[in-house]
Amino acid sequence: MRFPLLASLLAVLAAGPALADDSLRDSAKKLFEPIPDTAPQLPGEPSTxxxxxxxxxxxxxxxxxxxxxxxxxxxxxxxxxxxxxxxxxxxxxxxxxxxxxxxxxxxxxxxxxxxxxxxxxxxxxxxxxxxxxxxxxxxxxxxxxxxxxxxxxxxxxxxxxxxxxxxxxxxxxxxxxxxxxxxxxxxxxxxxxxxxxTTLITPGAPFDLWLKGDDAALGESQKAGLKLFVDKGCSGCHNGVNLGGASFERFGVVHNPGPEILPTDDWGRYAITKNLADKYVFRVQELRNVELNPPYFHSGRVWDLKKAVEVMADAQLGVQLSDEESGKIADFLKSLTGRQPEVTLPHMPPMVATTPRPQP
Amino acid sequence: MRFPLLASLLAVLAAGPALADDSLRDSAKKLFEPIPDTAPQLPGEPSTxxxxxxxxxxxxxxxxxxxxxxxxxxxxxxxxxxxxxxxxxxxxxxxxxxxxxxxxxxxxxxxxxxxxxxxxxxxxxxxxxxxxxxxxxxxxxxxxxxxxxxxxxxxxxxxxxxxxxxxxxxxxxxxxxxxxxxxxxxxxxxxxxxxxxTTLITPGAPFDLWLKGDDAALGESQKAGLKLFVDKGCSGCHNGVNLGGASFERFGVVHNPGPEILPTDDWGRYAITKNLADKYVFRVQELRNVELNPPYFHSGRVWDLKKAVEVMADAQLGVQLSDEESGKIADFLKSLTGRQPEVTLPHMPPMVATTPRPQP
The missing domain is CATH 1.10.760.10 (Cytochrome c-like domain)
Incomplete structure (x- = not known):
């Protein structure tokens, strides 16, 4: 090579984004896990x-x-x-x-x-x-x-x-x-x-490919969205393999959303525990495949993922996201859509003359 | 062979059921057709x-x-x-x-x-x-x-x-x-x-295998049922590839079934043609996979296939079937269950923020 210095410089430049990815990936790996490729077994319930x-x-x-x-x-x-x-x-x-x-x-x-x-x-x-x-x-x-x-x-x-x-x-x-x-x-x-x-799992999401080292699996906006997701505090609750599903939080930690989003007559976890501290407490939603699952929240009143991100940031973190920021976080959330299960419809056995019939 | 006469006799005896099958099959082939193995094309609508x-x-x-x-x-x-x-x-x-x-x-x-x-x-x-x-x-x-x-x-x-x-x-x-x-x-x-x-077809029913020459595809009771189905007159309307689905008949040609089976306020084809002769006229039901599709008749009030056969014989043909006869015909009808389509569930594309939403 005639220009070894230039070659080294080019190599460093080429590695630039990868280095940025590595740092973000290091933080992300402490918070999140990919969906495994094979179905887990239930404790004490072997699959046959x-x-x-x-x-x-x-x-x-x-x-x-x-x-x-x-x-x-x-x-x-x-x-x-x-x-x-x-x-x-x-x-x-x-x-x-x-x-x-x-x-x-x-x-x-x-x-x-x-x-x-x-x-x-x-x-x-x-x-x-x-x-x-x-x-x-x-x-x-x-x-x-x-x-x-x-x-x-x-x-x-x-x-x-x-x-x-x-x-x-x-x-x-x-x-x-x-x-x-x-x-x-x-x-x-x-x-x-x-x-x-247990077989209904969705491995292979772009985010998971990226977590495992494929820099190209996420776009720049998605990477920026992931950084915001972590830096703004979303990952405080939405973490782990499902980015949620593991804890409970009051809906409205900082600000109560309006009753059209948080209806006042659904008291959430209080109905189970009868503990006043659990009023308006709900299970933290998992975010895997969230793009495929509008409308959002237990009340299902928000149809736009970007709007849902803004509502959450305000209600739970007291953060007013800019239009650009919520857009990037929504872009990141779309990278959580994995391979959907391939399911062949089963053929159910027919009723016979004596089978109990439907009730109106 | 030391006993050529005995051998011939044994051969004739062994061929006995086959000869009976052949005769029944000859009549059946004039009335019925097997479901084809591949999906038909719609006229002017090529499948891609x-x-x-x-x-x-x-x-x-x-x-x-x-x-x-x-x-x-x-x-x-x-x-x-x-x-x-x-x-x-x-x-x-x-x-x-x-x-x-x-x-x-x-x-x-x-x-x-x-x-x-x-x-x-x-x-x-x-x-x-x-x-x-x-x-x-x-x-x-x-x-x-x-x-x-x-x-x-x-x-x-x-x-x-x-x-x-x-x-x-x-x-x-x-x-x-x-x-x-x-x-x-x-x-x-x-x-x-x-x-x-067009892909939702069910070839390979035992009846179709038998029509094509496999004597063992039907049991004896089913063959007897088929003979009764033809001899009593059921095949006058229930014929062709679907054993029905090709013509219209008044429900109650000979005797009106009671209003629990033929509700008086559903006038059938009259609603389409406004022709008084079409009152209580309905499309002759196809009988393919009939075992899988209780309850029976447009009113869906009969859950037992054998009972449905008896109702039809009485109402349409004025024939009182014995318990054994209707049982054999029902057995034959069960031989019309073909291979059910293997369908992998599709993954439908997600709504976006601007997609029209459901109406209550």
Whole structure:
């Protein structure tokens, strides 16, 4: 080489952005983790092909609801980011559930589930959701009606009687729970659905590729957005593998958002704990695939991701973001969209003459 | 061989059932046809991978309905035989559509669609169904409200504005209809869905394997049921590739079924033709995959396939079937269940801040 000094200079210049990336990546790695490439196992609940196949059928089958109208996928649509894209999910008889559906994607990585954190894991979430199907999911003053999975409940009774009445399901439960003398139970149905849900993860997001060292996976605006996300304090709560889903916070730490965003009659976690300090406290939302899951907040009243970022910065941090800043953070958040699960629709076993029928 | 006569006798005995099959098969081949192994092409509407991909997204996307609640798959569930397993489909605001959903599987082979035959092909069916979404699908006296696809309609307007407001859909329409200066139209959406629906066929049913020469594909009771199906006269209307779907008949040719099965306020095809001779006339139901699609009849009041066979024999043919006869015919009908389509769920493009939002 005739100009060794120039070559060195060029090498340094070329490395410039990489050095900047390295520093940002070092901070980011302390806060965030990529989604793993393979589905995690639930503690004490090994996945088997038979359990998975059963869980998938149950996930898509509306007939486990009393009306035969509402399946898991009705509110957790795997073609639409794992939610339902509405401000409030719709329960039986077109009653509003009162809160937005949360995504099932990567839900296995959350420490609690539901906006009020009432479920401790995927199975618990399933047990509670099915029981809410008779139409009781609508919001009562202070929060939704809370069911105890151990209690008698018409929706739970229908689900079990229905499944016992379909020969194809009896066969599938026998295969999924070999050796269990009474395999068709409410609890086993929830176990199988939970196992299926562990597969609903979205690795390969641009942010994860970047975290692993691919500088080109994020655009400049996204990198600037990530820096703002950390520097302004968003990552104080939105961190870990799901960038949230691990803690609780009052909605309105610094400023209360208006009642159109924070309705005064939904008291959040207070409905569970009855602790006054938990009024208007909600589970910190996970931000994976957030671009696919408008509208935002438990009330589902904000449809624009950039606007949602501005509301959060003001309410939780007392920070007024400039238009440019919120735009960059929103750009960064779009880098959290991963590979969506490839799911082949299951074929559910048919009812026979004696199978319990839907209730109007 | 030491006993040539005995050998011949044994050969004749062994061939006995085959000879009986051949004779039955000869009659059957004059009446029925197997489902083809590959999807048919629509006249003037060549299938392309881009049109198929768009049609599949639209089929599963509830956001093309005004409420963002009702997709094609809500009433035509590909995991449940292509119908919805309810006595009446549920329209917006939990209103009853007033008639049972019909299967989309093999619908491409029907000559008309809807119980009153108001649609002439798949595209026409789509155009009319989407328009019925605002809740107007409920039955009015004499039959459902009939829409003209050319008319203005709020559901139609929402569907088009929504699709134009989603960048991912604009892109998909451009790819599916290259060269079209205004590709995002109501008509093009229906064309793409119709193309996707041509793939929803179920070849390989035991009956079809038997028709093609595999004697072992049907059990003895099923063969006896087929013979009864032909001899008693069922095949007079239920014939062709779909065993129905090609003609109209009055429900109650010989005896009127009671009003619980034939409600007096649904006048069937009369609502379309205004011809008094068409009162209580309905499209002859196709019988492919009938086992997967209870409850039966337009009123959806009969859940037992065997009972449905008895009702039909009495009402249409004036024949009182014995318990054994209706059982055998029901057994035969179960041999019409083919390979269900393997469909991977599409990932629908996300809404952006400016996309039209759902209406309550």
């Amino acid at each position: 092909p038979e359990k998975l196949a059963l869980g998938k059928m149950l996930y898509f089958d509306p007939r486990i609801s009393e009306s035969h109208e509402l399946s898991c996928s009705a509110c957790h649509d795997l073609g639409m980011g794992g939610g339902d894209g509405r401000a409030s999910s719709t329960a039986r008889s077109w009653q509003l559930a009162g809160r937005k559906s949360q995504t099932v994607l990567n839900a296995v990585f959350n420490k609690t589930l539901f906006f009020d954190g009432r479920a401790s894991d995927l199975k618990d979430q399933v047990l509670r959701s099915v029981m809410a199907f008779p139409g009781a999911m609508q919001k009562t003053r202070g929060g939704p009606t809370i069911f105890n999975p151990a209690d008698a409940n018409p929706a739970k009774a229908h689900a079990v009687e229905f499944l016992k009445g379909v020969p194809g399901y009896v066969d599938a439960f026998n295969k999924a729970f070999p050796g269990d003398p009474n395999p068709v139970t409410y609890d086993n149905a929830a176990r199988a659905i939970a196992v299926f849900e | 991978p881009e049109k198929l991909a768009l049609g599949k997204m639209l089929y599963f996307d509830p956001r093309i309905s005004e409420s963002h609640e009702l997709s094609c798959s809500a009433c035509h569930d590909l995991g449940m035989g292509g119908g919805d397993g309810r006595a009446s489909s549920t329209a917006r605001s939990w209103q009853l559509a007033g008639r049972k959903s019909q299967t989309v599987l093999n619908a491409v082979f029907n000559k008309t669609l809807f119980f009153d035959g108001r649609a002439s092909d798949l595209k026409d069916q789509v155009l009319r169904s989407v328009m019925a979404f605002p809740g107007a699908m409920q039955k009015t006296r004499g039959g459902p409200t009939i829409f003209n696809p050319a008319d203005a309609n709020p559901a139609k307007a929402h569907a088009v504005e929504f699709l134009k407001g989603v960048p991912g859909y604009v892109d998909a329409f451009n790819k599916a209809f290259p060269g079209d200066p205004n590709p995002v139209t109501y008509d093009n959406a229906a064309r793409a869905i119709a193309v996707f629906e």
